[in-house]
Amino acid sequence: VMMQNVHLAPETDEDDLYSGYNDYNPIYDVEELENDAAFQQAVRTSHGRRPPITAKISSTAVTRPIATGYGSKTSLASSIGRPMTGAIQDGVTRPMTAVRAAGFTKAALRGSAFDPLGQSRGPAPPLEAKKKDSPEEKIKQLEKEVNELVEESCIASSCGDLKLALEKAKDAGRKERVLVRQREQVTTPENINLDLTYSVLFNLASQYSVNEMYAEALNTYQVIVKNKMFNNAGILKMNMGNIYLKQRNYSKAIKFYRMALDQVPSVNKQMRIKIMQNIGVTFIQAGQYSDAINSYEHIMSMAPNLKAGYNLTICYFAVGDREKMKKAFQKLIAVPLEIDEDKYISPSDDPHTNLVTEAIKNDHLRQMERERKAMAEKYIMTSAKLIAPVIETSFAAGYDWCVEVVKASQYVELANDLEINKAVTYLRQKDYNQAVEILKMLEKKDSRVKSAAATNLSALYYMGKDFAQASSYADIAVNSDRYNPAALTNKGNTVFANGDYEKAAEFYKEALRNDSSCTEALYNIGLTYEKLNRLDEALDCFLKLHAILRNSAEVLYQIANIYELMENPSQAIEWLMQVVSVVPTDPQVLSKLGELYDHEGDKSQAFQYYYESYRYFPCNMEVIEWLGAYYIDTQFWEKAIQYFERASLIQPTQVKWQLMVASCFRRSGNYQKALDTYKDTHRKFPENVECLRFLVRLCTDLGLKDAQEYARKLKRLEKMKEIREQRIKSGRDGSGGSRGKREGSASGDSGQNYSASSKGERLSARLRALPGTNEPYESSSNKEIDASYVDPLGPQIERPKTAAKKRIDEDDFADEELGDDLLPE
Numbered sequence: 001v002m003m004q005n006v007h008l009a010p011e012t013d014e015d016d017l018y019s020g021y022n023d024y025n026p027i028y029d030v031e032e033l034e035n036d037a038a039f040q041q042a043v044r045t046s047h048g049r050r051p052p053i054t055a056k057i058s059s060t061a062v063t064r065p066i067a068t069g070y071g072s073k074t075s076l077a078s079s080i081g082r083p084m085t086g087a088i089q090d091g092v093t094r095p096m097t098a099v100r101a102a103g104f105t106k107a108a109l110r111g112s113a114f115d116p117l118g119q120s121r122g123p124a125p126p127l128e129a130k131k132k133d134s135p136e137e138k139i140k141q142l143e144k145e146v147n148e149l150v151e152e153s154c155i156a157s158s159c160g161d162l163k164l165a166l167e168k169a170k171d172a173g174r175k176e177r178v179l180v181r182q183r184e185q186v187t188t189p190e191n192i193n194l195d196l197t198y199s200v201l202f203n204l205a206s207q208y209s210v211n212e213m214y215a216e217a218l219n220t221y222q223v224i225v226k227n228k229m230f231n232n233a234g235i236l237k238m239n240m241g242n243i244y245l246k247q248r249n250y251s252k253a254i255k256f257y258r259m260a261l262d263q264v265p266s267v268n269k270q271m272r273i274k275i276m277q278n279i280g281v282t283f284i285q286a287g288q289y290s291d292a293i294n295s296y297e298h299i300m301s302m303a304p305n306l307k308a309g310y311n312l313t314i315c316y317f318a319v320g321d322r323e324k325m326k327k328a329f330q331k332l333i334a335v336p337l338e339i340d341e342d343k344y345i346s347p348s349d350d351p352h353t354n355l356v357t358e359a360i361k362n363d364h365l366r367q368m369e370r371e372r373k374a375m376a377e378k379y380i381m382t383s384a385k386l387i388a389p390v391i392e393t394s395f396a397a398g399y400d401w402c403v404e405v406v407k408a409s410q411y412v413e414l415a416n417d418l419e420i421n422k423a424v425t426y427l428r429q430k431d432y433n434q435a436v437e438i439l440k441m442l443e444k445k446d447s448r449v450k451s452a453a454a455t456n457l458s459a460l461y462y463m464g465k466d467f468a469q470a471s472s473y474a475d476i477a478v479n480s481d482r483y484n485p486a487a488l489t490n491k492g493n494t495v496f497a498n499g500d501y502e503k504a505a506e507f508y509k510e511a512l513r514n515d516s517s518c519t520e521a522l523y524n525i526g527l528t529y530e531k532l533n534r535l536d537e538a539l540d541c542f543l544k545l546h547a548i549l550r551n552s553a554e555v556l557y558q559i560a561n562i563y564e565l566m567e568n569p570s571q572a573i574e575w576l577m578q579v580v581s582v583v584p585t586d587p588q589v590l591s592k593l594g595e596l597y598d599h600e601g602d603k604s605q606a607f608q609y610y611y612e613s614y615r616y617f618p619c620n621m622e623v624i625e626w627l628g629a630y631y632i633d634t635q636f637w638e639k640a641i642q643y644f645e646r647a648s649l650i651q652p653t654q655v656k657w658q659l660m661v662a663s664c665f666r667r668s669g670n671y672q673k674a675l676d677t678y679k680d681t682h683r684k685f686p687e688n689v690e691c692l693r694f695l696v697r698l699c700t701d702l703g704l705k706d707a708q709e710y711a712r713k714l715k716r717l718e719k720m721k722e723i724r725e726q727r728i729k730s731g732r733d734g735s736g737g738s739r740g741k742r743e744g745s746a747s748g749d750s751g752q753n754y755s756a757s758s759k760g761e762r763l764s765a766r767l768r769a770l771p772g773t774n775e776p777y778e779s780s781s782n783k784e785i786d787a788s789y790v791d792p793l794g795p796q797i798e799r800p801k802t803a804a805k806k807r808i809d810e811d812d813f814a815d816e817e818l819g820d821d822l823l824p825e
Contacts, residue, residue, distance in 0.1 A: 135186045142179045146172050146196060150203050162211050169200075169207040176200045198230050205239070214243050234263030238275055245278070250286035254279060273303050280311060289315045304335050310379040317386055325387045329402070332383060333409040337376060339369045380411055384418055385425075395425060416442065416449040423456065436460060443476070451481035458490040462497070470494045485515040492524060501531045519548060526558060535566050553582045557589065569596050587617035594626070603630070614643075619650055628660065637668035655685045662694065671698060689717055 033039050153168035176197060183192050201224050208217035221240050224233050241256035261275045276295050283292035296312040299305070309332030316324040344361055360366060384406070388398035399422040407415045419442055426435035439460075442453035454477035461470035471494040477487030492507030505528045511521035526541035542559045549555055560575035573596050579589050594609035607630055614623045624643045631640035641664045648657035658681045665674035675698050681691045692714040699707035 135182065139179065139182055139186065142175060142182065143193065143196065146175050146179060146200060149175065150199055153203055153207060157207060157210065162207070166207040166211050166213075169204040172200050173204050194229055198224065198233075202236070205236075209239070209243060214247055217243055232263075235260055235271070237263065238278065241278065241282075245282055245285070248285070250282050253282045254286075257282065269303065273299055273305075277308060277311075280308070284311065284315065289318045293319075300331055304331065306332070306335050306376050306379050309335055310383060313383045313387065317390070320390075322391045325391055326401070329383055329387060330405060332380060333405060333411065335376070337373060337410065339373060377411065377414060380406070380414060381417060381421070385421055388422075389425075396422065399425070416445055416452075420449075420452055420456065423453075427460075432460065432464075447480045451477045451484045451487055454480060455484065455487045455490055458487070458494070462490065462493055467494050467497050483514045485511040485518040485521060488514065489518065489521045489524065492521070492528075496524065496528060501528045504528050505532075517548070519545060522548075523555070523558075530558075530562060530565075535562055538562055539566075551582050553579050553586070553589075556582065560592075564596070569600055572596055573600075585616050587613040587620060587623075590616070591620060591623050594623075598626075606630075618646060621647060621650065624650075632664070637664040640664050641668075655681060655688050655691070658684070659690060659694070666694075666698070671702060674698065675702070687717060689714065689721065692717060 149168050149172035153165045153172060156162075156168060157165035180192060180197070201220055205217045205220035205224070208214075208220060218240060221236050221243075224230055224236055225240075227233065237256045238260040241253045241260065244250075244253035244256060257275055257279045261272060261279075264271050264275065266272070276299055280292045280295035280299070283289070283295060293312065293315045296308050296315065299308040300312060309328065313325060313328040313332055316328050344357060344366070384399075384402040388402050389395035390398065392398040392401060399418060403415045403418050406412070406418060419438060423435040423438040423442075426432070426438065436457065439453040439457050443450050445453070454473045458470045458473035458477060461467075461473060470490070474487060474491035474494055477484060478491055481487060488507050488511035492504045492511070495507060496504035505525055508521040508525035508528065511518050512525070515521075522541055522545045526538045526545065529535070529538035529541060539559065539562045542555055542562065545555050546552070546559065556575055556579045560572045560579065563569075563572040563575060573593065576589060576593050576596070579586070580593070583589065590609045590613035594606045594613060597603075597606035597609065607627075610623050610626050610630070613620065614627060618624075624647045628640045628643040628647070631637070631643070641661055644657050644660040644664065648654070648661065651657060658677065662674045662677035662681065665671075665677055675695075678691055678695050678698065681688070682695060685691060692710055695710040696707055696714055699705075699710060
């Protein structure tokens with residue numbers, strides 16, 4: 001059977017360089033040499049006469065002329081008369097020394113030249129040029145283009161350019177269909193490249209999926225799965241399940257996961273475990289915790305891993321099974337990490353071994369091991385914090401159980417971290433004493449734990465304003481771990497609180513040198529430079545921090561504040577607008593924007609932001625006061641009333657807000673409401689002189705009988721006030737003469753101090769001079785009442801120093817008309 005595939009070369013007339021070597025002549029048989037008479041004669045004597053050289057054919061012994069030193073040529077013959085090789089003597093051929101001499105062939109016997117390498121044949125003929133227009137070449141070129149498009153699509157997707165990746169995948173799909181049609185025209189359908197078709201469709205479905213075009217992705221996956229010519233296409237049902245999971249269609253996701261699980265053979269254990277994990281995740285998201293528990297229990301029994309153990313603990317927590325929570329946590333702890341720490345420690349002084357150890361200390365494998373360990377610690381810590389408050393009667397007992405389990409495992413160093421978390425839990429429950437007690441116990445541990453505990457204690461005492469204890473524990477934390485940025489930051493905070501800003505800046509700088517990503521230290525050093533009035537350096541710090549924390553409202557506000565201190569309001573407004581985009585409901589930021597716009601003279605924008613601030617926090621007195629002043633400035637008295645009423649509710653002991661409400665009623669023409677408000681204010685504040693003055697004025701203008709009563713009360717109050725002032729001044733001066741001098745000055749300043757004697761006389765005279773009932777009310781009579789009167793909307797209010805306030809303060813309300821068409825009752 002094997003010889004059927006062996007093909008012998010055909011015999012040709014061409015010369016073979018090595019032909020004849022296998023030919024055998026019986027004359028070369030050495031066993032017959034004893035019976036060879038010619039050989040025996042040659043052996044006996046070598047000086048006998050040799051027969052003449054008459055060879056039938058030419059051989060290596062052909063007689064050739066030999067050139068002598070004198071140029072003569074003679075024939076070479078044996079000196080002993082022995083026949084030459086190949087000579088025939090007595091009918092017997094002389095034996096030859098070799099079958100055939102090297103380099104000589106049959107062609108040479110016919111006179112051909114010596115050419116053992118066949119160089120006389122010339123160069124080989126040129127290869128036949130390929131026809132570029134042939135269908136096979138077109139198909140190959142098109143196939144190459146499809147492969148390139150698939151590769152470009154994958155590269156674009158890995159670089160994050162999802163739109164370009166999808167376009168390339170679509171182009172590859174279109175060209176692949178053209179390729180299939182051309183192949184069907186040229187060859188049989190069996191010769192179609194199925195691998196290329198599969199890769200094109202799979203890449204297209206993947207790009208649809210990452211671009212969240214889930215319907216198109218599912219259709220493309222269906223095309224692959226339904227085609228029986230594709231081997232192992234059923235595994236792609238797992239991808240279809242993933243799409244349904246993203247669409248929150250949990251029933252279909254589980255259906256396709258199970259179909260994919262049936263397609264995977266049992267020998268492919270890892271893939272089956274991953275599919276079962278997906279099924280468990282789907283059950284969790286669907287709220288079917290019992291089914292998820294079954295999946296994860298099977299995984300933990302077959303191939304335990306960290307994610308499955310963590311999810312199993314969460315499921316038991318969701319169903320509230322305490323004992324199963326403990327068992328799941330123990331299973332999670334028991335999952336092997338498969339990390340050998342000893343190989344990174346050099347056991348000997350061999351330089352080659354040390355070099356290898358140094359090389360692998362931070363290679364990619366070591367980084368992967370670190371990530372795996374960090375993930376395991378994260379899962380364990382999260383699980384412990386989750387189940388500790390519920391597995392026992394108290395969270396403290398639960399933490400103690402978790403600590404004991406962790407101490408007995410390979411994660412011993414996590415026990416101290418759990419103790420710190422226990423202290424933090426006490427802090428959240430406002431039990432500071434227990435938290436401090438636990439942290440003080442941890443001070444006796446190793447340096448890392450001691451530093452962490454002391455750092456937390458320092459922060460606790462700092463928040464409690466006990467800066468001495470905070471500084472002491474900050475020193476302990478720094479001495480335990482000089483490279484702990486949190487400890488250095490806390491130490492800087494205690495120094496900052498004591499007013500030593502330069503030294504605080506040094507601690508913050510050291511914290512940044514140890515950890516350049518310590519944002520707390522960078523923020524605090526910016527505040528320190530701001531305190532030191534080094535605004536440029538402070539601005540640099542906050543801009544660096546803004547590059548790290550892009551949407552931090554605190555950082556943005558500090559930048560705006562520094563620009564305001566640098567007297568650059570336009571930049572301050574721009575940064576505050578960014579703060580508003582991050583926290584649109586912060587009333588303080590909105591009021592700050594209103595203040596800046598007010599300084600810039602843009603009243604409409606200022607009103608907008610002040611109003612927004614009031615809407616979110618209607619108890620800010622500065623905002624209320626500004627809005628009331630704004631409406632007074634624009635002469636919308638009715639709208640100003642609601643803000644002053646709000647202010648009177650917030651500060652009910654301040655008479656000025658109620659006087660402002662009454663004044664707004666008076667200015668808006670609602671005199672009866674103003675009179676009622678003044679009377680109510682007088683009942684609450686019977687010793688307020690300004691309120692009585694308004695009552696006398698309004699009652700007199702309106703022709704009411706109460707004017708005389710209020711005038712007597714006003715006179716009595718002013719007299720009491722004058723006596724009180726005289727007593728104070730007499731006690732200060734201690735002499736009667738000086739008191740007389742004061743009385744003279746008081747009478748001279750009666751326009752401002754409202755002297756009781758002169759004011760009473762002037763008031764009665766003006767009351768008699770009021771117009772009759774049927775006479776029109778004139779504004780001149782208003783001036784005759786009291787030319788020195790100042791409305792409380794003026795200097796009584798402590799408004800922000802804005803242009804609107806200044807104009808309101810300069811108003812002389814005594815010169816305002818009560819109304820030309822108003823007639824006294």
